[in-house]
Amino acid sequence: MPSSSLVLSVGALTLSTLLAPVSATLYGIKDSYAGSTFFNGFNFISDADPTHGYVKYLDQSDAQTAGLVKTVGSAAYMGVDSTNRYSATAVGRPSVRIESKNTYNHGLFIADIAHMPGSACGSWPAFWSLGDGTWPAHGEIDIIEGVSKNTKNLMVLHTADGCSVSNSGMTGTLNSAVCDVSVSTSGCSVTPTQSNTYGTDFNTAKGGVYAMEWTSTAIKMWFFPRTAIPASITQGTPDTSNFGTPTAAFAGSCDIDTHFKNHRFIFDTTFCGDWAGNTYGSSGCPQSSSDPIAACVNYVGQNPLAFTESYWLINSFKAYTAKPAVSSTKSSTTSSKTSTKVSTSTKLSTTTKASSTVKTSSSVKTSSSTKASSTSTKVSSTSTKASSTSTKASSTSTKVSSTSTKASSTSTKASSSSTKASSSSTKTSSVRKTRRTPMPDSRLPVL
Numbered sequence: 264m265p266s267s268s269l270v271l272s273v274g275a276l277t278l279s280t281l282l283a284p285v286s287a288t289l290y291g292i293k294d295s296y297a298g299s300t301f302f303n304g305f306n307f308i309s310d311a312d313p314t315h316g317y318v319k320y321l322d323q324s325d326a327q328t329a330g331l332v333k334t335v336g337s338a339a340y341m342g343v344d345s346t347n348r349y350s351a352t353a354v355g356r357p358s359v360r361i362e363s364k365n366t367y368n369h370g371l372f373i374a375d376i377a378h379m380p381g382s383a384c385g386s387w388p389a390f391w392s393l394g395d396g397t398w399p400a401h402g403e404i405d406i407i408e409g410v411s412k413n414t415k416n417l418m419v420l421h422t423a424d425g426c427s428v429s430n431s432g433m434t435g436t437l438n439s440a441v442c443d444v445s446v447s448t449s450g451c452s453v454t455p456t457q458s459n460t461y462g463t464d465f466n467t468a469k470g471g472v473y474a475m476e477w478t479s480t481a482i483k484m485w486f487f488p489r490t491a492i493p494a495s496i497t498q499g500t501p502d503t504s505n506f507g508t509p510t511a512a513f514a515g516s517c518d519i520d521t522h523f524k525n526h527r528f529i530f531d532t533t534f535c536g537d538w539a540g541n542t543y544g545s546s547g548c549p550q551s552s553s554d555p556i557a558a559c560v561n562y563v564g565q566n567p568l569a570f571t572e573s574y575w576l577i578n579s580f581k582a583y584t585a586k587p588a589v590s591s592t593k594s595s596t597t598s599s600k601t602s603t604k605v606s607t608s609t610k611l612s613t614t615t616k617a618s619s620t621v622k623t624s625s626s627v628k629t630s631s632s633t634k635a636s637s638t639s640t641k642v643s644s645t646s647t648k649a650s651s652t653s654t655k656a657s658s659t660s661t662k663v664s665s666t667s668t669k670a671s672s673t674s675t676k677a678s679s680s681s682t683k684a685s686s687s688s689t690k691t692s693s694v695r696k697t698r699r700t701p702m703p704d705s706r707l708p709v710l
Contacts (some may be wrong), residue, residue: 278404284514288372290583296363297579301339302332305361305530315562316387316536318354326359335576338377342574343532349564356563356570362533366395367526369477371501371583374406375492377470380532381572382412382462385563387539388573392526399423399444402523406475406484410539411546416461418484418511421450422522429515429591433483434508442517453484453511466572472496474596476503477523481514501583527704528580532573535559 296304307323308390324334331342344357372392380388389408394401398421413509418435420426426442428451435453442451472487474496485506487493495502535556543562544555552558562569584655 278490284442289586290503290505291431292499292581292584293370293580293584294365294582296577296581298337298339299334301334301577301580302361304364306364306497308360310360311601312355312360312533312536314387314533314536316534316539317385318533319354319357320360320531321357329357331357331359337578338579339575340574341530341532343380343570345567345570345573347567351557351560351564353564355560356534356567358532358534361530362393362600363437363528365527365582367392367528368475368524369479369584370585371474371503372406372474372528372581373472373474373496373501374580375470375472375578376407376465376575377406377578378466378572378574378576379462379470380467380570380574382409382414382464383569383573384411384546384566385534385538385539385559386532386570386573387413387534387536387542388532388575390530392528394523395525399450401525403450404475404477404482404523404526405450406473407461410542411548413461414464414594415458416456416486417452417467419450419452420513421448422517426517426522427451427515428513428517432508432512432514440515442522451513453513455510456485456486457486457510459488463572470576474501474503474506476509477519479520481512482510482519482523483513484511486510528582530575530577532575534563546612553623 294304294500302323303530307326309320309322309325312318321329321331321618323332329344331344333340341359341361343359349356372497373391375645376390380386381392387408387410389405391403391405391408393403402423403419403421405417405421408414408419413670420428421441421444422442424443424445427440428437428442430437433453434457435455438454438558439447439449441447444450459465465471471489471490472485472492474487476483483503487496492609493501493505495505502544532538539546540556540559542555543559544550548559549562550558551561
């Protein structure tokens, strides 16, 4: 309450304060795979190729002895044998397939790749993730994939029945909206409109960064060429709000949390097989047989120098989990002054009420799964969406009349609206998967 003797040197004061809670989803690092310790986070898989490729996957010891895995500078190198010839009856050309020891449910996953296997006849490189259990029960996410002379990447989801996506919210071209492999083993796929997303063209442009965000509502992917990587990524504090429109956005009639669980991330290079082999006849590559798979095997086996560029050079692969939403309040105040003086011996009452309430709740579930000798803990990230209404304070103007020494009191009424932020709870569950999708001739035309 002002004193009974109050002198205002301002004849009219207009005060406008806007309170606007601002929310952003930020990610914190969970796992970082880079440099000389890159391969410590992966298992080397030397089993027969589940996609029936003409390939012999080596274990870590044999791969190191053969020079197929090593550290080059600060990057991890994964190559194939580009020296020896192999007969059509051999298991195939030696190569490497690695799977992350840890499994994941939700998060932001970023791979900085300096070089990927070049566009070569019969080759089939991929960077992807695979759920546990019997394929495709818990899904497959192909972030980088292509065959033979392809010049553009293919981003793909493969699921069990009941998953389809809409053609919106992305810059890429949706080739198929149905992810259910019982309808088509091709899954739902998106081709980037950008150049330099795959193979030789990607390498010529000095590579780039692929990012995949996995939440309960969508699986989104971005490609950033080397010259256009967002600052938040290079600074190690990725913020998807400044990534721009995704290259691919898989959302729609698909329960993401049901179809995608407990994924391990995989880098590999295979040859021929269900996709590269079946499409070899239309690939523009040398044909030594009317049978596309036989022609593919013959070419891959007898032309080692064709695969000198069939290697991965990975600067880093990082897994992030979402932090709770951060709210900040921005205030702007404008005032205007007039030259009128008001003196009063009576009571001047000014009542201003402004209330702003922000409520945020989140739930995080952590599940752990043990397989063989490794235990991996999956933490689902909480994404909190806050919607806010701005609080506006409007003030009434002060009218002054100066007859003797009477001043009419100024009443300022401020009406405020409460800001409520409702949070979404993210729930995850876990299971495990073993095989990868076969690709028939009808998958997609060679890009």
